[in-house]
Amino acid sequence: MADKEYDIIIVGSGAGGGMATYQLANAGLTVALVEAGGYYDPAADEQRTQLRNPWESPRRGASTRRRPFGDYNACIGGWDLDGEPYTQKGDTEFMWWRGRMLGGRTNHWGRISLRFGPLDFKRRDIDGLGENWPIGYEDVKPYYDKVDKLIGVFGSNEGLYNDPDGFFLPAPKPRLHELYYIDGARKLNVPVYPARKSMLTKRINDERGVCYYCGQCSRACSIHADFSSSTALIYPALRGGRVDLYTNSMVREVITDARGKATGVSYINKEDKKEYALKGRIVVLAASACSSARILLNSKSAHHVNGLGNSSGHVGRYLHDSTGASRAAFLPELMNRDIYNEDGVGGMHVYTPWWLENAALDFPRGYHLEIGGGMGMPSYGFGFAANQYNEYLDKRVGGYGNGLRDDIRRFYGARLSIACRGESVPQFDNYCELDPTVVDEWGIPVLRFNYQWTDYEINQAKHMQDSMEALLEASGGILLGDKPGAERNYGLAKPGEIIHEVGTTRMGLNPKTSVTNEFGQLHDANNVFVVDAGTFVSQADKNPTWTILALSWRASDYIVEQMKQQNI
Amino acid sequence: MSEPSETKHPIDRRDVLKALMLAPVSGAMLASTGCAVVSESNKQPITWTRLPTQYSYARTDVEKQRDAELFAETFFREHELVTIAVLCDIILPSDHENGGALAAGLPDFVEFMAKDREQHKLPLRGGIAWIDNYSLENFGSRFVEADIEQQLAICDAIAYPDVQDEALQPGIAFFSLMRNMTLTGYYTTELGFRDLGYVGNTPNIWDGVPDAVLARHGKSYDAQWLAKCVDQSRRNITAEWDDEMNLIT
Structure with a gap:
């Protein structure tokens, strides 16, 4: 497949990448979907943690460094990945979560699916802080409507x-x-x-x-x-036959030609540790806000000396979490x-x-x-401080013996x-950048955070x-x-602990103060798009996933339209 | 403080052992957590259900490797493990219809968790040494070799966090940790599920709080809210909406 030229290369299979894969493949385009983690399907019993009893785990569901939300959490990833460090500037304590599995973080999130409202796109108009989005609720509403129907969301x-x-x-x-x-x-x-x-x-x-x-x-x-990106979007897209899935493939950079246009990506196959390249007419980054920024910053060339899409110096800027x-x-x-x-x-x-x-x-x-x-369900930690509420009942805390069983039931x-x-206020001075000296296990410069x-x-x-x-x-x-x-x-x-980090490749009308246009298209390279939360101008007091999905769908429609018009 | 030494006063624990042997161990328990074996310390045998050392539940290769390494490692010395067993048995005794800590395999669980969570290692090892010192000072023998009344006297001294005696604080911290480990290790087994009466973790249809429970708590669902909720008899009818966002199926 190495010589094949894809219509679309999509980097990352979470909410943004999954939606782009689904839409672009359904539009008849050939897609290479490149995911840094492995294949994942919770319907496969060997990957199932659902409905397991606590005693099926030797640690009874306790968290580990590799499963920060517990041994049965579907996460493969976390804040602390083997071989993939990140660094902090000064006394910054940014926590960078990365998913490493097909479907990314959508496998283990809370599924809270809130539309942004009209005010959320125009906060500067209200409080004078930050920047307005270049689009408003009316631009995104049709896509929220379609996402609701395609994926399913309960509410009122x-x-x-x-x-x-x-x-x-x-x-x-x-x-x-x-x-x-x-x-x-x-x-x-x-x-x-x-x-x-x-x-x-x-x-x-x-x-x-x-x-x-x-x-x-x-x-x-x-x-x-x-909803997870894999179950609702990627498996159906794979069944259509126009998608080649590359798992355990860590993208190093976007490759550009002498005119500065993207021609594909290079990646490391984590199984054989070798470097490969994929050719594509369009590159869509959906690796998560910070990972996509990192890929852009690492995609330096004579044409893009500060990194791809970074003539403004804004890649990595305005990083903000809930x-x-x-x-x-x-x-x-x-x-x-x-x-x-x-x-x-x-x-x-x-x-x-x-x-x-x-x-x-x-x-x-x-x-x-x-x-x-x-x-x-009881899991590791259940029964800790079992009768601590006794202090409010004029009873003694502590003790031992069968009476503890009564305490457990009383307070269950x-x-x-x-x-x-x-919602936080995005700041120019909160950013990620390439660490000048530290690399990951594949030799790729890592991110350094200042927040x-x-x-x-x-x-x-x-x-x-x-x-x-x-x-x-x-x-x-x-x-x-x-x-x-x-x-x-x-x-x-x-910062980073809530895992809603956004804003590193923000969209805007002015190429000097933004990285992409309203469709996630780089101002500096018209065949490179970002469809993760990096394009968010401001993260509302909502969870970002539903907006990532809506904007990725909107960007996908734009890509199809622009290809038809032969603009890209 | 007297020096820890080989015990000079072996205590007859036959009464304790008798109680242990009578502990009910159900077939289900055996099926899920392995068979009982005997461990020995200072000629004082104590038994507990051995927990499996092989698990299969959606682990990545690196996770499998780490767990295999943990199981290959032995952290507690036999004396320490037996001390843990005796303490767990005091905290959740075996003379109960739903079994106690030993039937739930607590010593094996504590051993695993100490290895899995490095921060537990020193407090557990040091706590055992502290309780032995305390026992030697007060009764002339290490904790497991003290008689049951002496053991319970020690536990009475350190089982309550409201005790202000500075000299006892390390023991109180250790006992609180042991109580936490014992309860969490017990209630995450089938025995603990039965003891609690836990009924979740199974496919079902949630259709609200049972009426009798609502009545007992003086709560009710108001009609306006209920109108927004799922009619479970129509859950399998594919959703359709009108253009005004109203669900029509």
């Missing part, structure tokens, strides 16, 4: 201006702890709605199953009832629960979107609330937690903590742990 139409309605599947009913939260939120006039997540609560086609409520989406679904903070409470009313199966879908059934858009606050941008709790499922996910939160994010985290306390208490909870104060940035997660 609430008529909220900045949390737009969609073509939703019906929502799962709230669990008991979520009913406590609903009542608590309503007491405080905080809105609460059914969550919006891409699990199939109802059939959408004959290829994918319907959710059977094991609550284990993070383990990847063997009946393909939740903000995050969390808190938990003990709910005495949930002691001694009746035990029944309430696994439901993976994660929350209800959520609170940002509700203070027009309030006077000392930070510019919002956040949403994710609700946690319930009678989960008596916990309510909230996690906040918010500091600003008062915008820190003040927002302070507000998150106040909100969570008020809501947990209004729900009948006794707050657990200490409230983090200024000395801990109010519990603000480290």
Whole structure:
């Protein structure tokens, strides 16, 4: 296949790469899909972690360096990869997550699928910070609509201006702890709605199953009832016969000709450790915001001396992640629960979107609330501090003997937690760049991060903590742990920890201050596109995946159109 | 502090052993976690269910290799492992219809986790040495060779984190770690599932909190919210919408 010239080479098989593969292959184009990890299908029993009992793992589901979210999490990847380091500038503590599997991170995410709203594309108009997107909600809406129908997302139409309605599947009913939260939120006039997540609560086609409520989406679904790029996009695309899949293939750079146009990519086959090249008319980068930036920066040539697409010096700039903070409470009313199966879908059934858009606050941008709790399956960590809530019952904490069994049952499922996910303000000075000296195990220069939160994010985290306390208490909870104060940035997660990093190849009208146009097409090379979250001008207080999918579809339509017109 | 030494006061643990032998070990337990064997320390045999050393559950090659290396390594000396067994047995005793820590194979689990999580190694090893020192000082023998009343007296001293005695803090920290390991190691087995009454982790249809539970908690689903929720009798009918985003199937 080495001599074959593909119409399209797509680097990365996550949300952006999967959608581009599906759309471009269905448009009749030949596609090489290049993935740095291995083949993955949760329907194959040898790759199944779903529905396993804790004792099937010697560590009972405990996390490891290679499975940061637990031994049964579907992730193959993480913040700390063998042979693939990254470095930090100064006291930066950026955490860079990378997936290394077909489908990438879409195999093990929370499936929270929120459209950006009209305000999210024009934040500069509202607060004067950062930059507006070159497009608005009306440009993306038709694609959100199509993504909803193609992939499936449950939710509810609430008529909220900045949390737009969609073509939703019906929502799962709230669990008991979520009913406590609903009542608590309503007491405080905080809105609460059914969550919006891409699990199939109802059939959408004959290829994918319907959710059977094991609550284990993070383990990847063997009946393909939740969305991952591989299950919903790549397998169907592969069946069409126009896609060649290259797994365990680590792209080094985009190859360009004397005129600066891309002619293909070079990659290392991780199995034989040798270097290969693929030829293509168009290169589509979907390796994730930072990985695509890294590939561009490593694609230096006489024509692109600072790296491909980097005449503006903006590749890697404006890197930003969602903000995050969390808190938990003990709910005495949930002691001694009746035990029944309430696994439901993976994660929350209800959520609170940002509700203070027009309030006077000392930070510019919002956040949403994710609700946690319930009678989960015991795994490593279950039973730690088994009777710590005794302190609220005038009983002694600690001890030994069969009485501990009663403690375990008394407090099982008596916990309510909230996690906040918010919007940060993109900064020119938060960036990734090539480390001048460090390379990975294939000799490819690695990324070095420079990232500091600003008062915008820190003040927002302070507000998150106040909100969570008020809501947990209004729900009948006794707050657990200490409230983090200024000395801990109010519990603000480290940058990269929320794994919503975006912005490194942002889109814009001005080639001097942006890397791509509104379709992810490089200003500097018209046959190279970026369809991951690198093109985001600002990451809303939403999760990025649904927007990655919509924008990748939109870019794919543009590519097909431009090829027809022979512009590229 | 007296020097740790070979025991000069062997204690008859026959009563304890009798209780261990009577521990119910179900067929299901044997099938999932292997058969019981005897380990010995200072002529004081204590038995526990051995856990498998081979697992098969969607590991990458590097993960398989790491787990094989962990199983090939022996961390605890026999005396340490037996001390762990005795402590686990005190924390979750065997005289229970759902079995205790030993039937759930706790010593093997603690051994594996100590190797898997490096940060546990020193606190466990050091904690065992601390409890032996404490036992020698107070009763003239190491912990496992003390009689059961003496062992329980030691546990009473270190089982409660609210105790302020500075000299006991290392023991309290160790006992808390042992309690955590014992409970997590037990409740992640079939015995623990049965003890808890856990019923999840199986395909099912979630259709809301049972009515009796709602009533008990004074909660209800309001009609407006329910209208947004899935009608499970129509879950297999392919979704279609009108142009106004209304689901019509």
